[in-house]
Amino acid sequence: MDFKLKQEHELIRKMVREFAEKNMRPIAKEIDEKSQFPAETVKKLGELGLMGMDVPQQYGGAGTDTISYVIAVEELGRVCASTAVIMSVNNSLVCYPLNKFCTDEQKEKYLKPLASGKKLGAFGLTEPNAGTDAAGQQTTAVLDGDEWVLNGTKTFITNGTEADTILTFAMTDKSLKHKGISAFIVEKDSAGYHSAPPEHKLGIRASSTSELNYDECRIPKDNLIGNLGDGFKIAMTTLDCGRLGIAAQAVGIAQAALEDSIEYSKTREQFGKPISKFQAIQWMLADMATDIEASRLLLHSAAYAKDTKDRYSVESAMAKLFCAETAMRATTKAVQIHGGYGYTKEYNVERYFRDAKITEIYEGTSEVQRMVISASLLK
Amino acid sequence: MKLELEDHQREFAEKVRVFAEEVVEPQADEIDTSRTIPAELIQKLADEGYLGALIPNEYGGMGLDGVSYTILIEEISRACAATGFTLAVHTTTATLPLLNFGSDDQKKKYLPELCKGLAAFSLTEPQAGSDPGSATTKAKLDGSDWIITGRKRFATNGGRANVITLMAVTEDESGKSGVSAFILEKKELEGLKTGNREQLMGIRGSEVMELILENCRVPGANLLGELNGGMKIALNSLDFGRVGIAAQAVGIGQAALDQSVDYSKSREQFGRCIGKFQAVQWLIADTKTEVEGSRLLTRRAGALMTGEPQELSYGAAMAKLFASKTAKLATDRAVQIHGGGGYVKGNPVERLYRDAKITEIYEGTSEIMRMVLVRSLLK
DSSP, rough: OSSSOOOHHHHHHHHHHHIIIIIHHHHHHHHHHHHHOOOHHHHHHHTTSSEEEEEEEEGGGGOOOOOHHHHHHHHHHHHHHHHHHHHHHHIIIIHHHHHOOHHHHHIIIHHHHHHHHHHHHEEEEOOTTTTTTTTTOOOEEEOOOOOOOOEEEEEEEETTTTTTTEEEEESSSSGGGGGGGGEEETTTTTTTTOOOOOOSSOTTSOOOEEEEEEEEEEGGGGGSSSSSTTHHHHHHHHHHHHHHHHHHHHHHHHHHHHHHHHHHHHHHHEETTTTGGSHHHHHHHHHHHHHHHHHHHHHHHHHHHHHHSOOOHHHHHHHHHHHHHHHHHHHHHHHHHHGGGGBBTTTHHHHHHHHHHHTTTTSSSSHHHHHHHHHOOOO | OOOSSSSHHEEEEEEEEHIIHHHHHGHHHHHHHHOOHEEEEEHHHHHOOOOOSSOOOGGTOOOOOOOHHHHHHHHHHHOOHHHHHHHHHHTTTTTTHHHHHOOHHHHHHHHHHHTTTEEEEEOOOOSSOEEEEEEOOEEETTTEEEEEEEEEEEETTTTSSSEEEEEEEEOTOOOOEEEEEEEEEEEGGEEEEEEEOOOOOSOOOEEEEEEEEEEEOOOGGGEESSSTHHHHHHHHEEEEHHHHHHHHHHHHHHHHHHHHHHHHOOOOOEEEGGGGGGHHHHHHHHHHHHHHHHHHHHHHHHHGGGHHHHHHHHHHHHHHHHHHHHHHHHHHHHHHHHHHGGGGGHHHHHHHHHHHHGGGGSSSSSHHHHHHHHHTTOO
16 A cells, blocks of 8 residues: 555646646636636636546547546645536546446547537536435436437536536436436537526535526437436446545645645734644644545545446545535634634635535535445445 | 523513514525615614613613523524624624713713614724734824824724724823723714725625724723723623624524524425434434523523623623534534525525624634633633
């Protein structure tokens, strides 16, 4: 067991950090305030090969391993959590399943533009009545000659407003319950497809979280992914990968909170000394740093499991659960360390605090992660 | 030891709740979005007698008992934390220096006015937060007047208030340095400007201002209490203020609990309401217990408002420490219970989540609260 990162991983960390500092830091605060999608940054991420990292080069990707991917997401998350999730969704929730479950023709047509950053993807699973209970799909897909006709509504879809390609789940046979769900590729110019403007949110405000409407939406017959009834399995497999991305985003947020807190506590003086001299502050920093180390190790271990084992659901669930809770604790402490200033928009920590919360919710709430973990323990 | 409310307190509680639900709550969302508490609402608070809650009848106030006072702030805050906070600051730190330390003339002049309109309290400076002793705003004697120069931050109600109780560094005849309290009447003064208004993460309806004083001439009659006796006045007022903040935190916690219970009973997933799941049940049970504990600690602190100052100091610190932590936990759980929907603006829990955090910071951070407690515990 080697705890040292390979040189290629160090290089990726360095490259993405430099990119983030140069391109993302100057605008992170503004795009949060204005809820503005960072189109320029996303384009550049595509040019750097970061939008389809583990997709084979043959299909426009960079062909990296998963540890490289989670390092990249962490470095993006450290500067701008919104940008990190935009990139993570494209990688984990769209490129990954297309690469794993599509035919060569489908990959050529749909995966290549997504992995190379020319198009943006979204994952259309959640519905108003199907959140944690993802199997309760009410969107339907019916075969009509050469086309599938989709009807339904998706909600809280990241990248929903901007996405060109939407991996969409729909019920094709209600009698089979979750085994009657199928997965489809929907392009935004499909007849009957409409994306709504984004929701206003507590955090990750520069990423779009949108409702998608399928109203007699017609797509080619060949846009079915895998076989009829494969949809739920595809969704769950995909989410195992997505959770690694969110865990990485959470570690990035926590890391930013720690760095800002160290800086502030060394410079802010009260009672005649820097506040870093007080044990209460020292203890907070120590706990933050320890949590982050443990989180990163759990995450990298899960990433390694993905590349070396058939199933990594439990590792992924543990990583997401722990990393999200770390982000919550770290950002809460960061605001506290900054005192009243930490509650104003003058400092970044209030943004980290707002961003952190969603990592406990999306791509499977912490409750769902506990269900996955406990189920494996009790089988 | 009586743990039940007296009849008159119960009647008062019902009356305040109706006011809070009918008048305040419907405006809470708009207050947060527009960052404005309408003048009409402040007027209604005045008309109900709430601005003069702690001012004796003889000066036009309500002369409310401490326990009822905590109920007032709790109920208003449950409807709108920003309004609750504005009222709490006005009734304690902005009013009580005058009531407890003012001369008869000063009390006759200002207290009736404070029953009708908002007042402010100004202690904090850019370099003086937890450590008010690091303040540098100076008041120099010029004939019988005082000339005050300096910069204050985080003065709640600082823009709307006409009367501001402000702390400045002074020297007595022997040259000994200390802090004195001054009554500033904005209308009458040159050299007092309001600077930036803080952009806050939560309680966005409250008006928190920078104050800039440049050779501001204040009449000698406006020295409040003894020369160099200001710190005692400030700390005493903050003890009362902390009771108010504790009550605000209880209100926020209760609001979070109410939302959590309602949603758990109505939201269905996996074919049943989510309140059937132990995970959700436990969150609600814990929140309920902690809010009850907070309420009892806060009411006890309210009762101590007429007792020994040391006991009030201790009781208020404990109540604020506990209630603010509870508010944070309760609102976090509330968002989690609501899932993705709790992260979206327009849902009250999204606002409650942002509002809760500041209760652990202002009017003495939780760290300062612990210092107060330790003084008694380890003496």
